[in-house]
Amino acid sequence: MMQKEAYLQESTRRWKDSIAHYLNFDIWKYERTLKKLNREGLFLFAFFLVLALFPSLFAPYSPTERFISYESPSIAHLLGTNDIGNDILSELVYGTRISMMVGFASACISTLIGLMIGLCSGYFRGTLDELLMGFTDVVLTIPKIPLIIILGAFLHPSIWTLILVLGLLSWESIARVVRSKTLQIREAGYVKSARCMGFSSFHIMRSEIFPNLTHVLLPKFMLATASAMISEASLSFLGLGDISMKSWGIMLSFAFSRGGFIRDMGWWYIPPGVCITLCVMSIALIGFGFEERDKERGNRGVDAE
Secondary structure, eight states: OHHHHHHHHHHHHHHHHHHHHHHHHHHHHHHHHHHHHHHHHHHHHHHHHHHHHOGGGTOSSOTTOBOSTTOOOOSSOTTOBOTTOBBHHHHHHHHHHHHHHHHHHHHHHHHHHHHHHHHHHHHHOHHHHHHHHHHHHHHHTSOHHHHHHHHHHHSOOOHHHHHHHHHHTSOHHHHHHHHHHHHHHTTSHHHHHHHHTTOOHHHHIIIIIGGGTHHHHHHHHHHHHHHHHHHHHHHHHTTOSOTTSOOHHHHHHHHHHTTTTTTTOHHHHHHHHHHHHHHHHHHHHHHHHHHHHHHHHHHHHHHHO
């Protein structure tokens, strides 16, 4: 009987070890795949960034230069021409700058607002915290896309109006994350020491707390950029973008409204859709990589304690 129990215990232990080894292998395999995807996302993002910074080096023609309308892809025009004779490949390259500019500018505005509100709310707490977080909760309940559509319809279509609207309506999650992290950091010993030595609140927030928030802000900034690019493409497709500055979303809108879909010109509307998808995916992968690094840092901190 004792031998049977010992055998069962040993068998159970082997099964547990086998399952644990399998799970650890899968986790290791997942982490390796994630790191590989992050590297690929970084290379892909660098490619789009180079296109945005130096479009004239890659575009075969000026985006305003005109040729025969509705040309099919050829050696002279690899992606053909649109309804007014512009080279689609050149428009695609130059559209990278506009789309990425909208994403990064909007993300800068939303990150700055979220940082200020979250930092002040988490550091001062009390009544100010309740007011700021109450305001954040109100903004969270506002349906973003319908409001952006209404504002875009009533305001003069402009790329700067779109950047401002997207930036002013996308800071709530950043503010909440920054507030949560600030509440933790403000109780640290070095912050209490700075407060006891008489340093001002502004100095403490700038020099002691803010440097420890960068690893939280970076992934949020990247994800806000991806979200703003998707919103810009959606609004431009609905006809609420600035047609004087052709982004990928404007290209999709023109392909839909000016015969690209009816004529089955896939070389007109597929490339900007693919570029939007790949660029947003690369930015999201970089953001997820920052978040994973933050989790690993937090786990090491817990293990050290």
